[in-house]
Amino acid sequence: MDNASLKKRDLAVLWHPCSQMKDYERYPMTPIKRGEGVYLEDFDGNRYIDAVSSWWVNLFGHSNPIIANAMKEQVDKLEHVIFAGFTHEPAIDLAEQLVAMTPEGLDRVFYGENGSSAVEIALKMSLHYWQLAGKPEKTQFIALESGYHGETTGALAVSDLGLYKAPYKPLMFDVMTAPSPDCFYREEGESWHDYSLRQFEKMRELVEREHKKVAAIIVEPLVQCASGMRMYHPVYLSELRKLCDEFDVHLIADEIAVGFGRTGTLFACEQADISPDFMCVSKGLTAGFLPLSAMLTRESIFQAFYDDYEKLTAFLHSHSYTGYATGCAVAKATLDIFQSQPVIENNKVLAQHMAQATAHFADHPNIAEVRQTGMILAAEMVQDKKSRTPYNWKERRGMRVYEHALSQGALLRPLGNIVYFMPPYVITPEEIDKLADIAWQGIQLATKD
Template sequence: MNNATLKERDLAVLWHPCSQMKDYEKYPMTPIKKGDGVYLEDFDGNRYIDAVSSWWVNIFGHANPTIAQAMKDQVDQLEHVIFSGFTHEPAIELAENLVKITPPGLDRVFYGENGSSAVEIALKMSIHYWQLMDKPEKTQFVTLENGYHGETTGALAVSDVGLYKEPYETMMFDVMTVPSPDCYYREEGESWEEYSRRQFVHMRKLIEEKHETVAAVILEPLVQCATGMRMYHPVYLTELRKLCDEYGVHLIADEIAVGFGRTGTLFACEQADITPDFMCLSKGLTAGFLPLSVMMTREEIFEAFYDDYETLKAFLHSHSYTGYATGCAVANATLKIFREQPIIENNQELAKHMAQATAHFADHPNVAEVRQTGMILAAEMVQDKKTRQGYDWKERRGMRVYEYALSRGALLRPLGNVVYFMPPYVITPEEIDKLADIAWKGIQLATKD
């Protein structure tokens, strides 16, 4: 078997996500045979550093032996069982582990299947809770400009990415969107904290005026990933928690992409010292091995649904693989690695090295900004650095970097004109240096007219 044969077979039967399929005529896909640590290997023997953790899920490297063994052991015993009326040890253990390590007060775990489903669970539970509290008028959600929360209908409704959302507007409920605290737009000399505080005025004004009809605010803590790894200061979260408490509004933290060590702490909310009312987790939870998500909430929200059957207060939401035993076993193995190894401390050192290896990017005449939060680093290419005028999206400059990187042994999948690193935590300083060199040369090539 080789790359060419698999490409031909693939294009005859498959429809890939986030793709204009005609693009594969110009940008051929790469069939992958196996993974090993930070590397992916195709059927022709080429190896690529997975700089984006295969859509941000693979935190401990491909084919991690510890996690693989846990998965095999569980499959030999119990692969899955209906989670209504039945339970099993992996799900109980995982819930206990998560309650211990997440922000204090998140004491109840509801299982989903992927990130979008976790968001849907949080949205539905918030709306339902307010009905049980005799506040049925609280039906609206507040979101951030350029936020992204998934692609099922509810998750997409509370997102703000027109390219993904606009064709389906007739299927969705209305939301209220406020300007983002995205620090890319701060004034010269203005700090991240100053700008984030300034942007918070918009949120405060809306909640003060509309809180009686608002069920919850949903946002991605610290990094808006899908819209270009845009970042903001933790003070925004601190102030938002106070505001939600003041006006009786739920706070939903979507930590699907930023949780489990990505931002320099185990969870991004830790950097603001807050506990949300709902926290959505997925991606790194199972380190790229299996789909699984959780939605965590407070005991008081659980108690609102706890009553006699005849009251019909139960939260009737389910998935075929709710509480998936094999997925839970994999997640427990993932958390065990966090417990037994100094992952966060190591990440902090790797993040410093990443910053040093890419520091010179800021001097490039077509790089407007190099920004970083923990193990997420992004460089934004622009046409005019002084005015920050971006390139025409039709020029697809980011894809030029992507093509060059593949030819040099790296998977650097751009977000428009943003080139970013979000690698597995097992990457070495030497591999970071290699990525930085490839990205630098790719940017130079991409910005040539």
């Protein structure tokens, strides 16, 4: 078996996600045979540093033996069982651990199958809650400009990336959109803190005007990942929590991509010292081994649904794999690593090294900004640095970096013209240095006219 034969077989039968399939004529796919640590290996023996954690899911390296063993032990006992009317130890253990680890007040866990389903659960539960609370007029949601929350219809409705959303608009409900606190657009000399506060005032104006019909506000805390690793200051979240309390609106924190240590704390909300009303987690929850998500909420919200059967107040949302036993066992093994090893402390050292290794990127004439929050770092390529004029998107300069990186042994999948690092936490300083060198060379090539 080799790369060429697998590519041919693949293209005959498969349709890949987030892809224009004709692109594979220009940018051939890479068949992967195995993974170990931060490395992926193809069928021709080439190895690649997985700098993007395989779409942000991998925390502790490919084929991590601790997590793999937990998975093997669980499937020998119970792979899955219907979660209506039945329960099992892995689901209970994981829920107890999530309640203990997440911000205070998140006391109830509802399982889903992926990030999008966790968002759908939060949206439906918020809407349903207000009906039970005697405020059925609260049916609207507020989301942030450039936000992204998933691909299912409800999750996509509260997202704001036109390329993903526009063709399916007829399927979706209307959403109110507040300007993003994305600090890339701050004035020269303006701090992240001050810009985020300035943008928050626009959210306040919207909520003051519309709060009587608003069920919830949904945000990605600190980093809007899919729109280009757009980052903002925790003060925005602090003020948003106060605003939601003031006007009786739920706050939904989508920590799917930013949770479990990505931003420098276990959860991004911790940096603002807030507890949302709903928190969605997935991706790193199972460290890249299995699909699973969880939506956490408050006991008071749970109690609104808790009544006699005849009252018809039950939350009837379900998935075939709700409470997936094997996934729960894998997730618990993942969270155990956070408790047995100094992951967050080690990440701070790695994040600092990442900053040092890429510090010179900021001097490049075609890099408008190098931004970083914890273990997420992004460099934005532009046509003109002073005016921040972007390159024509049709030039696909980010893909030039991607091609170069693959040729040099690294997976650096861009977001448009934004090159970013979001590596597994087992990466070494030496591997970070290698990534930085490869990315720098790729940027040099990509910005050469």
